[in-house]
Amino acid sequence: xxxxxxxxxxxxxxxxxxxxxxxxxxxxxxxxxxxxxxxxxxxxxxxxxxxxxxxxxxxxxxxxxxxxxxxxxxxxxxxxxxxxxxxxxxxxxxxxxxxxxxxxxxxxxxxxxxxxxxxxxxxxxxxxxxxxxxxxxxxxxxxxxxxxxxxxxxxxxxxxxxxxxxxxxxxxxxxxxxxxxxxxxxxxxxxxxxxxxxxxxxxxxxxxxxxxxxxxxxxxxxxxxxxxxxxxxxxxxxxxxxxxxxxxxxxxxxxxxxxxxxxxxxxxxxxxxxxxxxxxxxxxxxxxxxxxxxxxxxxxxxxxxxxxxxxxxxxxxxxxxxxxxxxxxxxxxxxxxxxxxxxxxxxxxxxxxxxxxxxxxxxx
Amino acid sequence: xxxxxxxxxxxxxxxxxxxxxxxxxxxxxxxxxxxxxxxxxxxxxxxxxxxxxxxxxxxxxxxxxxxxxxxxxxxxxxxxxxxxxxxxxxxxxxxxxxxxxxxxxxxxxxxxxxxxxxxxxxxxxxxxxxxxxxxxxxxxxxxxxxxxxxxxxxxxxxxxxxxxxxxxxxxxxxxxxxxxxxxxxxxxxxxxxxxxxxxxxxxxxxxxxxxxxxxxxxxxxxxxxxxxxxxxxxxxxxxxxxxxxxxxxxxxxxxxxxxxxxxxxxxxxxxxxxxxxxxxxxxxxxxxxxxxxxxxxxxxxxxxxxxxxxxxxxxxxxxxxxxxxxxxxxxxxxxxxxxxxxxxxxxxxxxxxxxxxxxxxxxxxxxxxxxxxxxxxxxxxxxxxxxxxxxxxxxxx
Ligand SMILES: Cc1cc2nc3c(=O)[nH]c(=O)nc-3n(C[C@H](O)[C@H](O)[C@H](O)COP(=O)(O)OP(=O)(O)OC[C@H]3O[C@@H](n4cnc5c(N)ncnc54)[C@H](O)[C@@H]3O)c2cc1C
Numbered sequence: 001x002x003x004x005x006x007x008x009x010x011x012x013x014x015x016x017x018x019x020x021x022x023x024x025x026x027x028x029x030x031x032x033x034x035x036x037x038x039x040x041x042x043x044x045x046x047x048x049x050x051x052x053x054x055x056x057x058x059x060x061x062x063x064x065x066x067x068x069x070x071x072x073x074x075x076x077x078x079x080x081x082x083x084x085x086x087x088x089x090x091x092x093x094x095x096x097x098x099x100x101x102x103x104x105x106x107x108x109x110x111x112x113x114x115x116x117x118x119x120x121x122x123x124x125x126x127x128x129x130x131x132x133x134x135x136x137x138x139x140x141x142x143x144x145x146x147x148x149x150x151x152x153x154x155x156x157x158x159x160x161x162x163x164x165x166x167x168x169x170x171x172x173x174x175x176x177x178x179x180x181x182x183x184x185x186x187x188x189x190x191x192x193x194x195x196x197x198x199x200x201x202x203x204x205x206x207x208x209x210x211x212x213x214x215x216x217x218x219x220x221x222x223x224x225x226x227x228x229x230x231x232x233x234x235x236x237x238x239x240x241x242x243x244x245x246x247x248x249x250x251x252x253x254x255x256x257x258x259x260x261x262x263x264x265x266x267x268x269x270x271x272x273x274x275x276x277x278x279x280x281x282x283x284x285x286x287x288x289x290x291x292x293x294x295x296x297x298x299x300x301x302x303x304x305x306x307x308x309x310x311x312x313x314x315x316x317x318x319x320x321x322x323x324x325x326x327x328x329x330x331x332x333x334x335x336x337x338x339x340x341x342x343x344x345x346x347x348x349x350x351x352x353x354x355x356x357x358x359x360x361x362x363x364x
Numbered sequence: 365x366x367x368x369x370x371x372x373x374x375x376x377x378x379x380x381x382x383x384x385x386x387x388x389x390x391x392x393x394x395x396x397x398x399x400x401x402x403x404x405x406x407x408x409x410x411x412x413x414x415x416x417x418x419x420x421x422x423x424x425x426x427x428x429x430x431x432x433x434x435x436x437x438x439x440x441x442x443x444x445x446x447x448x449x450x451x452x453x454x455x456x457x458x459x460x461x462x463x464x465x466x467x468x469x470x471x472x473x474x475x476x477x478x479x480x481x482x483x484x485x486x487x488x489x490x491x492x493x494x495x496x497x498x499x500x501x502x503x504x505x506x507x508x509x510x511x512x513x514x515x516x517x518x519x520x521x522x523x524x525x526x527x528x529x530x531x532x533x534x535x536x537x538x539x540x541x542x543x544x545x546x547x548x549x550x551x552x553x554x555x556x557x558x559x560x561x562x563x564x565x566x567x568x569x570x571x572x573x574x575x576x577x578x579x580x581x582x583x584x585x586x587x588x589x590x591x592x593x594x595x596x597x598x599x600x601x602x603x604x605x606x607x608x609x610x611x612x613x614x615x616x617x618x619x620x621x622x623x624x625x626x627x628x629x630x631x632x633x634x635x636x637x638x639x640x641x642x643x644x645x646x647x648x649x650x651x652x653x654x655x656x657x658x659x660x661x662x663x664x665x666x667x668x669x670x671x672x673x674x675x676x677x678x679x680x681x682x683x684x685x686x687x688x689x690x691x692x693x694x695x696x697x698x699x700x701x702x703x704x705x706x707x708x709x710x711x712x713x714x715x716x717x718x719x720x721x722x723x724x725x726x727x728x729x730x731x732x733x734x735x736x737x738x739x740x741x742x743x744x745x746x747x748x749x750x751x752x753x754x755x756x757x758x759x760x761x
Binding site: 126130131132133134150151183184185186187188189194196250251252253254256258259260261262265310314317318321322324325326327328331332335336339340343344347348349350352353 | 499503567632635642696703709714729737738742757758
């Protein structure tokens, strides 16, 4: 038995981290946020150069053919650096949808471009994953879509969309399709764009070569694990910043880190967050090798990491005192990243309900 | 315990309701953190005129001049909360400076400042914290040196809320550098227009500049604008902080929020089901409702103790910690209930309540830190409330 990362995985994660340190320092993040940019093209190109864009795409389509645990390790690094990169939809959810339910032609048309970082894919599945809000939902009839999808991921710069309809069917829609309107939804986290898609009788290709229902489930599970990993990375970055600040800031003639109250805040953050790492790893591993457990573990990873993330985001800010509430230290970028992750693809209450349903403890 | 209000009070309640029915529509929709708008000032004047705010402040200082009567104050709060109406301006001048001057100011200071402050015409900021002196406020370094009839001030303040919009500042400065740290501080009030003051906005995590850095270079302030005498500043500041902390845990605000969330959960749907019909969100709402009630009744208890001149002991010390936390959790519930909509911001479509919940969730965290952090509150509760030993001082290096 071996519950841990391989040497290759550790090296990969380190090299992603090093790259992000270089191409996506806080000043770059700040700039992308202030410009309300769809995403930072330079950051995404650098990551694509490491294979991050094609991690989950088969080698025959130009990808690396890696597993979800590898993707989770990448996601953790993206969260750690609050990188403005279209990872969750473009590199994880859309490729899984295409691999699971796309035709050979659809795969050939899009997977190589996604793998190389040449194309961006948006994913609109919020109504199925997080619950439909009033007025939202897309209806499909004879290869045409009508309706509204909210909270599409990686929406702003997308060349192609994967869209779930009201019955759980999946569709591929070109970014420039006639009758498609995209509206930017500004969220607290300006490093990742959300969009609203309005479909007015828009031409769409069904993804129907495989089981679309199963593919939808897979992509949502994978997306949840990625968001959990992102929060894990962002949370640990906040803890490290808090610890460093507590070691420098002096009040009452001593560093605040020498107050037991402050030490305990830091210790509690660490003690709560570190188990999430194991849960995220297990959920990612289960996704690839234990299909029966995959959905349950994805739900748990998402819910627990979100709850812990909220606690860490708040506590690390408190350790910084008034400075943490300013824009100066930029702590809020992590705070907001964690806040967004919590709600995307299902809030903790929602995914825990799904976990109960999966175990036969609650009716659907 | 007697919770019946009695006929006199029911008549008063009817009066308050009549006021709300007649004038409620004139209430400003939003109370910003900066300068009160004309609409807000008009509303404030109307409230003072009818004894609905500044109720017990003497007439000569621009108040309504009523006898203190906690039940009447309570009735006003209940009726305004129920109607979802703002009670009046709640800025630092009104909640901190006015009670401080009433307690410790000279007759001249009271006459000059209280009335226009109450009407929202003079806006104040609180110059306490400095870059190196937050929780350890008494270590502050901003210097005021005597020069004839004036003090000359040099130094820097930080996190000064509303300084960008303020006319006046109440400010702590060090007048006796040789004295022990708590004894060399004085409390000065002066105009923000005084030459030598520079205000630099400091953006917060909400994306707005709610507070500032304030720099003083040879700022000349008449000696008479000191409150309660040289070296008394720490004593005065503590009197003021007591008021700030009371305001920061205000249970009426939690009551208003609870009402707003309850409305939201009746309206908002997920997969066609109202959120109030989701057992989990509903349970969180009901659990918070109990805490709001507890804090509101707690507030009543404190009022009663104050009216009888009794020391409420630990009951008073917990208000800021519990009240701010409760407000934060109410905002957290609203965000969770809204799901992805709860992270929308600024001018995004589909915003609910103009993005107020997201803003509050962040701003509340600021309030948990400001005015004494949660940890400092816990130190106060344990040391002063529970009589536990103080933390040891560091060994002298
Ligand atoms: C929104 C907001 C508005 C503000 N408005 C004003 C204003 O108008 N005027 C003004 O003068 N100031 C204002 N402040 C400043 C505020 O009073 C200080 O930020 C606050 O007192 C904390 O000080 P600090 O930021 O220096 O934190 P620090 O004192 O550096 O604290 C950092 C961390 O150390 C902990 N800590 C410090 N000492 C101890 C101890 N002895 N035991 C245990 N833990 C400890 C704290 O709890 C905190 O977690 C505002 C602050 C905020 C956030």
